[in-house]
Amino acid sequence: RLEQLALSLKTISEKELTNIELTEDEYDLIRSYGGQLEHFWLEALRDEGVDHPSAVYKNPAALIADVATDPNGQVLEEGIGFVSNIYAVVPVDGTLRIAQGAVYSYYEFPWPADNRLTDQKWLEMLESEDEMPERPSWTKSYTVSKNDAGERW
Structure with a gap:
């Protein structure tokens, strides 16, 4: 999932640099990718045995x-x-x-x-x-x- 997110953001940045109009889905991804990254981080912490979101602030x-x-x-x-x-x-x-x-x-x-x-x-x-x-x-x-x-x- 992280690889797909990175590839989608790469495509968006290439479109922006060449003045190609973005789709509404691409704008939605720009608005939401920070939350998706946070989700990946919390999943990684859970895999390490840490299950509380406050662990983000301790790291x-x-x-x-x-x-x-x-x-x-x-x-x-x-x-x-x-x-x-x-x-x-x-x-x-x-x-x-x-x-x-x-x-x-x-x-x-x-x-x-x-x-x-x-x-x-x-x-x-x-x-x-x-x-x-x-x-x-x-x-x-x-x-x-x-x-x-x-x-x-």
Whole structure:
């Protein structure tokens, strides 16, 4: 079922990129696929012996991985943080509209190799403003921080 969902979304995206009109069923899939993904996640948890939906909140999406090791004792960490809003202008029935969705925040930073981060420690860092690393400078061209948004709005 997950494969079919992914293939259907691929077809929809290809149609959108070539300005081919979507069917009502395709619009329904766009509206409902988040719930379908949640259902897959809950089924996977149940298969692992976890039967309560609150388990989703005990397993946050924030993950960290060391992707490169420096012989001088550091690793390069790459992590995804909390979900942020994303806004995009998209054509719908020949009219440009603003669409809202979700995207993970992204981080990369050096870290001592002898103190590698776990997902749990990473989550604790994200929840603590004192320990949270800065996002890469190249992400500033398309993101707005809460502080910046407050000043602009």
